[in-house]
Amino acid sequence: MNLTITDVRLTPILVADPPLLNTQGVHQPYTPRLIVEVETADGTTGIGETYGDTKYLELARPFAEKLIGRQVSDLNGLFVVADEVVVDRSRVSGQVDVGGLRGVQTADKLRLSVVSGFEVACLDALGKALGLPVHALLGGKVRDAVEYSAYLFYKWAGHPAGVRAEKDDWGAAVDPAGVVEQARRFTERYGFTSFKLKGGVFPPDEEIAAVRALAEAFPGHPLRLDPNGAWSVETSLKVAHELGDVLEYLEDPTLGTAAMAEVAARTGVPLATNMCVTTFAEIKEAFTRDAVQVVLSDHHYWGGLRNTQQLAAICRTFGVGVSMHSNTHLGISLAAMTHVASTVPNLHHACDSHYPWQSEDVLTERLTFDGGRVAVPDAPGLGVELDRDRLAELHRRWLDDDGCLRDRDDAAAMRVADPGWVTPSVPRW
Ligand SMILES: O=C([O-])[C@@H](O)[C@@H](O)[C@H](O)[C@@H](O)C(=O)[O-]
Ligand SMILES: [Mg+2]
Incomplete structure (x- = not known):
């Protein structure tokens, strides 16, 4: 067995995304992802996936070159190599990721988001070479299936007229009835039993009404609301007070560790985050101040599965x-999340997944949810297979794009429908 890396292929793609609303704006009709393939001297190929925006591609290219000749098993070495890749200061100074939705943007976090795609590809290749599933390389699964929650979004029926887009069959959801209808479809199609609503879109009273409607339609089911930090401390407390009896947790009601700590101190409703704790450096303050009770890990920006x-x-x-955050990912990342989630003993909440919103994939066979769960693959590596024709088609779309869609910009997408739209200042309410 020769595990020397002889080739690394990077394929940026654009995948269809429905008009999902959040506090920044709306999703663009196509969203960028990067597919990573690592090939070893004995012909084994491993695949990984991460963000595909320009700032990630800029780092992934020099990083990929440095991997040639290294061992696919040298996972710790990936971090050493990443440190050698220069991050353009303009990409990080005082920046937040995706308008703040994914928290602070540091050079390290940018590097880790790139490393994660390669780490997954290396684990996939290593697993295939050894005949072991990725979860075995991570120490072994402690469960056979991983539970996911329905990730509900306010959404329009379609992207604005005249915008090139793929159609979706979810319909509109802009009020409590629409949200409940969407939740019903999620349960019918995938069997999810817990629900997260992406909030921060409408005034809090409307979102409270939507969560109440969910609680009535699905009594006893775990519910979460995530306005991506759009509320003040006082508004967060009001929402926590009004929904405390039905919420499993409130996710990032307000921005920053200090404000989260204040809310946490004045409510019994647990707070979750994928915004104020997104790097190891942010843990100490947040945990010391008891600002968050659940961290939603995202293997992309935390730097991989390990x-x-x-x-x-x-x-x-x-x-x-602990639970998991997810953002417009494809099946490779869902498989990666499922492997790592299967090894985490203290996973007490269903993980988030955008996968049902992504009608397109680069796998020969889509992963499926059964009773809201994804079965942990036991085949070697990730247990999924790349569909090269599909990959080529989605890459062609990326090549044909004039650059407008190569970097996620929810505010720009919103301005197509509402030319006067400016990203709301925070707290919005
Ligand atoms: O995709 C979105 O619009 C979400 O708002 C996403 O950007 C968030 O990062 C994320 O899913 C979250 O849970 O906050
Ligand atoms: Mg969130």
Whole structure:
């Protein structure tokens, strides 16, 4: 067995995305992803996936070159190599990721988001070469299936007229009845039993009404609301007070560790985050101040599957819950999430997944949810297979784009429908 990396292929693609609303604006009709393939001297190929915006591609290219000749098993070495890749300062100074939706933007976090795609590809190749599933390389699964929640979004029926887009069959959801209808479809199609609503879109009273409607339609089911930091401390407390009896947790009601700590101190409703704790450096202050009770890990920006396990261990040590965040990803990342989630003993909440919103994929066979769960693959590597024709088609779309869609910009997409739209200042309410 020769595990020397002889080739790395990077394929940026654009995948269809429905008009999902959030506090920044609306999703563009196509969203960028990067597919990573790592090939070894004995012909084994591993695949990974990460963000595909320009700032990630800029780092992924020099990083890929440095991997040739290294061992696919040298996972720790990936971080050493990443440190050698220069990050353009303009990409990080005082920046937040995707308008703030994914928290602070640091050079390290940018590097880790790139490393994660390669780490997954290396684990996939290593697993295939050894005949072991990725979860075995991570120490072994402690469950056979991983539970996901329905990720509900306010959405329009379609992208604005005249905009090139793929059609979706979810319909509109702009009020409580629409949200409940969407939730019903999620349960019918995938069997999810817990629900997260992306909020921060409408005034809080309307979102409270939507969560109440969900609670009535699905009594006893775990519910979450995530306005992406759009509310003040006082508004967060009001929402927590009004929905405290039905919420499993409130996710990033307000922006920043200090404000989250204030809310946490004045409500019994647990707070979750994928905005104020998105790097190891942010943990100490947040945990010391008891600002968050659940951290939603995202293996992309935490730096891969093994870093996710480390984060889970830290959370366990401090009695903080752990679950997973997800953003417009394809099946490779869902498989990767499922493998790592299967190894985390203290996973007490269903993970988020955007996968049902992504009608397109680069796999020969889509992953399926059964009773809201994805079965942990036991085949070697990730247990999924790349569809090269499909990959080529989605790459062609990326090549044909004039550059407008190569970087996610929810505010720009909103301005197509509402030319006067400016990104709301925070707190919005
Ligand atoms: O895709 C979106 O619009 C979400 O708002 C996403 O950007 C968030 O990062 C994320 O899913 C979240 O849970 O906050
Ligand atoms: Mg969130």
